[in-house]
Amino acid sequence: MKSEIMNKKYIPRKMIPRSRFRDLYKEWDEEDRALLIDKMNVLLFENSQYTDSKNYGFLCNLLTSLAIVQVLESKGMPRKEAEQYTADAMYKFIEPQIKSMKKLANNGWFVRFLKLTMxxxxxxxxxxxxxxxxxxxxxxxxxxxxxxxxxxxxxEKYGMPEMTAIFCKVDDILYSDLPRADFLYSQQIGNGGTMCDYKFRRKKLSV
Known part of the structure; x- marks a missing residue:
């Protein structure tokens, strides 16, 4: 395993404000914030092979959430409760995005837009x-x-495979009730599947 961070922008104090947990972080006291920073520094060291320039956005969310669970566990909270606490904070943060996504998906060109840009x-x-x-x-x-x-x-490396499902649920929250597009899949990796086979299909408007 590499012991050196591949990209120098991986700094916890800058990653947390880019994550879905920045509102939660503002609620924590200084002692807990310091613990979170320490945990993230350790996680970055232990997972340095992932710290390239492309993974930055994903790791802001992933490592912040993992560090939150570890901090809460270190303070005596059971893991299941710590994971739910973290999940609730993330789902609360993305709530405003649901309305925006529905507004965007109300256009007939939405699926073709995804096909071009994603x-x-x-x-x-x-x-x-x-x-x-x-x-x-x-x-x-x-x-x-x-x-x-x-x-x-x-x-999975840290014995928390269920946390993947917590992030998979974000896709369901954002895409499952779109006005002019169906969000379809038969499996998700986070819920035991071998892949996430996502498909968006334009809805046919009823006459």
């Missing part, structure tokens, strides 16, 4: 540890299959 976006943000493909599909469909996921890899 592969480009992920080419720039999927670093070490990921294996994602974008199969060819119909004009009004967009398909994305994740074969290897760093959330699964890292959470």
């Amino acid at each position: 592969p480009m976006k992920f080419r720039n943000t999927l670093g070490y540890g990921w294996d994602v493909e974008f199969p060819k599909c119909g004009r009004d469909e967009f398909s994305m299959i994740t074969h290897k996921c760093i959330f699964h890899q890292i959470f």
Whole structure:
């Protein structure tokens, strides 16, 4: 394992404000904030192979959440409660995004927009540890299959595979009730699947 952080921008004090846990962090006292920073520094050292320029956004959320659970456990909170506390903070943070996503998805071009922009976006943000493909599909469909996921890899390493499912649920929250697009899948890695076989399909408007 590499012991040196590959990209120098991986600084916990800068990563937390980029994460879905920045509001929660503001509520913590100075002692707990310091513990969180210490935990994240250790996690960055232990997972330095992931710290390339592309994985930064994912690791801001992933390592912050993992460090939160570890801090809460160190203070005596049972792991299940610590994980739920962390999940609740993340779901609360993304609530405003639900309305924005529905507004965007109310356009007939939404699925074609995903088809055009998502592969480009992920080419720039999927670093070490990921294996994602974008199969060819119909004009009004967009398909994305994740074969290897760093959330699964890292959470499993620390004996918390259930945390991957907590992050998978974010996709369900944001995409499951879109006005003009169906969000479909048969399995998710976080819920025991061998892949996340996501597909967005434009809804046919009833006459």
